[in-house]
Amino acid sequence: MKKMSVEERLALTKFEVYGEPHIILQKEKCKVCNFRICISSCPAGLFAIDESGEITFTYEGCLECGTCRIVCPENAIEWNYPPGGFGVQYKFG
Amino acid sequence: MIVATNLRVDEILFRDGVAYGVRIGEDKLEAEYIVIAEGANTLLLEQHGLRARTSPKDIAVGIKEVIKLGREKINERFSLRDEEGLAQFLISPVFGGGFIYTMREYVSIGVIYKPLFNNQVEARDVIEELRIHPHISKLLGDGIPIEYSAHIVREAGYRDLIHKPYGRSYIVVGDAAGLMLNTGFTIRGVDLAIESGRLAAEAIDKTPPGEEPILYMKLLREKGITTTLKKFRKVSTILSGQRIYREYPEIICQLFEKMYTVDEFPETLNESLKKVVGGKTSIIRFILQLLNMVRNL
Numbered sequence: 001m002k003k004m005s006v007e008e009r010l011a012l013t014k015f016e017v018y019g020e021p022h023i024i025l026q027k028e029k030c031k032v033c034n035f036r037i038c039i040s041s042c043p044a045g046l047f048a049i050d051e052s053g054e055i056t057f058t059y060e061g062c063l064e065c066g067t068c069r070i071v072c073p074e075n076a077i078e079w080n081y082p083p084g085g086f087g088v089q090y091k092f093g
Numbered sequence: 094m095i096v097a098t099n100l101r102v103d104e105i106l107f108r109d110g111v112a113y114g115v116r117i118g119e120d121k122l123e124a125e126y127i128v129i130a131e132g133a134n135t136l137l138l139e140q141h142g143l144r145a146r147t148s149p150k151d152i153a154v155g156i157k158e159v160i161k162l163g164r165e166k167i168n169e170r171f172s173l174r175d176e177e178g179l180a181q182f183l184i185s186p187v188f189g190g191g192f193i194y195t196m197r198e199y200v201s202i203g204v205i206y207k208p209l210f211n212n213q214v215e216a217r218d219v220i221e222e223l224r225i226h227p228h229i230s231k232l233l234g235d236g237i238p239i240e241y242s243a244h245i246v247r248e249a250g251y252r253d254l255i256h257k258p259y260g261r262s263y264i265v266v267g268d269a270a271g272l273m274l275n276t277g278f279t280i281r282g283v284d285l286a287i288e289s290g291r292l293a294a295e296a297i298d299k300t301p302p303g304e305e306p307i308l309y310m311k312l313l314r315e316k317g318i319t320t321t322l323k324k325f326r327k328v329s330t331i332l333s334g335q336r337i338y339r340e341y342p343e344i345i346c347q348l349f350e351k352m353y354t355v356d357e358f359p360e361t362l363n364e365s366l367k368k369v370v371g372g373k374t375s376i377i378r379f380i381l382q383l384l385n386m387v388r389n390l
Contacts, residue, residue, distance in 0.1 A: 012239055070148075090242055
């Protein structure tokens with residue numbers, strides 16, 4: 001049996017993407033952080049490091065678990081749910 | 094009565110310490126009572142100072158896949174009949190704690206990922222380690238994954254319980270209040286959430302408006318909810334170590350492998366145990382750890 005990539009798995013789940021991000025990174029705080037636990041602990045794999053070493057983040061595909069806000073040692077993540085009706089649409093809770 | 098769903102509450106409105114409504118974007122919705130049931134991700138409670146900022150060591154994230162398999166195959170492979178169902182907990186050195194449970198047409202598999210562990214696999218990949226595990230893939234290999242999801246789990250147990258899950262004209266229920274019981278063998282949250290909601294209704298019904306519904310706390314105690322949480326208060330500390338998910342499963346697997354391997358010079362159980370445990374810790378320490386664990390679970 002073959003492993004599915006996280007992108008393949010996210011494609012199974014339904015999203016109503018809102019026009020503005022519901023999670024905002026204060027990137028100046030990320031610059032002083034060496035821990036970068038957001039990257040390993042996001043189950044949707046939405047955090048990454050670009051060529052310049054800066055943290056990148058996309059909100060589309062967010063499973064809305066809230067892990068990133070809690071694990072961030074710099075308190076750099078402003079987290080909210082998307083407005084009502086938007087965001088992840090779980091069928092199985 | 095109006096039932097309005099699909100609205101995001103941005104703030105709880107207080108006047109002189111009495112909750113009187115919620116703010117949804119630009120709109121204000123007033124009510125006699127506010128029941129805070131926001132779940133494990135306690136944004137509102139933290140915003141209003143009713144809870145301390147959630148600590149990373151107190152949470153794990155449950156990562157789940159739902160797989161469509163069909164009733165017939167589910168019954169056959171899990172040895173079930175008719176409307177029976179099955180739920181199992183799993184432990185693995187690779188993915189830590191996990192679960193599998195059947196529904197009518199679907200099977201859910203999941204892992205409980207602890208971000209602060211020294212994880213061998215990143216959160217986004219860990220569920221696939223479970224799905225392709227020989228045991229699971231034999232059961233679900235021809236099933237079709239249909240949903241991928243994640244949800245945080247508050248794991249601290251009694252320590253996480255809000256001391257005063259109520260105030261003037263508001264009550265906190267379910268995960269938000271910290272009503273999550275981890276006995277070490279089962280994890281319970283849904284039933285406590287339902288029951289706390291029912292008890293909140295009873296307390297609201299019997300408390301005059303503007304007064305504190307202290308009855309709620311009494312009902313939680315009388316129904317054995319808070320007392321049971323207290324009884325299992327040491328479990329989270331024991332399970333927060335890496336041993337139970339990493340070292341012990343490895344020891345057990347290696348031990349059985351040695352015991353059942355047929356070769357020229359078979360070892361006694363004692364010899365195998367010494368070899369397997371010896372690489373990690375001393376036998377006496379291992380036994381003491383086990384005893385301590387059993388005593389507190």
